[in-house]
């Protein structure tokens with residue numbers, strides 16, 4: 001697929017241009033509306049998410065542009081959103097700062113309320129006459145909490161609420177939210193889909209009216225994906241399955257190694273049987289993913305451990321082929337109060353790892369020498 005590095009598309013005559021502008025013919029017009037290279041990336045992601053007939057993907061310039069469009073496609077002033085409390089920090093900021101100013105109302109539910117026997121009453125208790133959508137993220141950052149996608153979708157769909165899932169952490173290789181009953185999938189393609197920490201992009205997968213509205217929103221808000229970036233992203237998605245399967249395997253080996261190791265208090269990884277969401281994860285995921293976090297017995301030691309790492313680098317991102325570390329209490333969750341961090345299990349000694357595709361022995365050796 002070539003890069004269609006063009007702003008606009010030429011027409012043989014005025015009639016053809018008028019027909020295209022009026023939507024009477026399907027023709028590329030202007031790259032903010034649509035571009036063949038962007039189209040290619042969208043078709044790949046739609047296929048990966050197993051979007052059925054009438055469904056499709058819409059590409060955006062970033063994950064946040066995608067999430068903002070997804071929420072705006074369904075919510076207007078005076079309407080209500082139920083959102084999981086453990087969302088990506090940028091998404092929480094979008095909801096509390098920007099969507100609140102547009103008159104969109106919000107009720108938060110913790111991940112522990114969106115799994116198990118209390119799920120139905122928690123959702124129905126949060127619902128209002130004006131509820132339009134439920135926004136979920138599983139596994140969630142940074143403690144890898146799992147919510148029951150099928151269970152939430154069943155309750156929400158019966159009420160006509162649109163279920164939206166941020167599938168960034170799992171990637172479509174490990175989890176297919178549409179098959180579990182969700183209506184909309186969002187991605188920060190910056191992470192696993194791109195996989196090399198070298199581009200910023202996002203996607204929404206949807207169908208029907210929501211899909212139409214998303215295409216309008218991209219035209220209205222202008223968060224379109226650059227054709228060169230779309231081309232790089234398509235190339236990356238060709239190796240997604242290989243990368244994610246190596247990351248799944250490495251993460252499992254590292255979680256098992258750290259679990260019970262001297263100096264490590266607790267490991268959070270949905271693949272470990274002791275993880276509170278393990279049974280649901282085993283049912284709804286085909287791999288447990290490349291993200292894990294662990295708590296040190298001595299929280300004060302966290303910055304020393306991070307500083308002692310040689311191969312693994314400190315970086316506020318995830319999903320790349322290189323293993324990276326972050327300290328959520330000092331980066332993604334620095335703006336929470338200490339009480340909020342305690343409630344969400346984000347201590348100062350919590351280290352998050354995004355596991356790469358290196359030889360797992362190299363990752364283990366680096367962690368072991370740093371932990372001492």
Ligand SMILES: *Cc1c(COP(=O)(O)O)cnc(C)c1O
Pocket residue numbers: 062063064065088090091137166168169187188189190191200201202
């Ligand atoms: C990074 C991330 C986002 C935001 O994506 P950008 O591409 O940085 O805009 C949203 N959700 C999750 C889970 C993320 O990790």
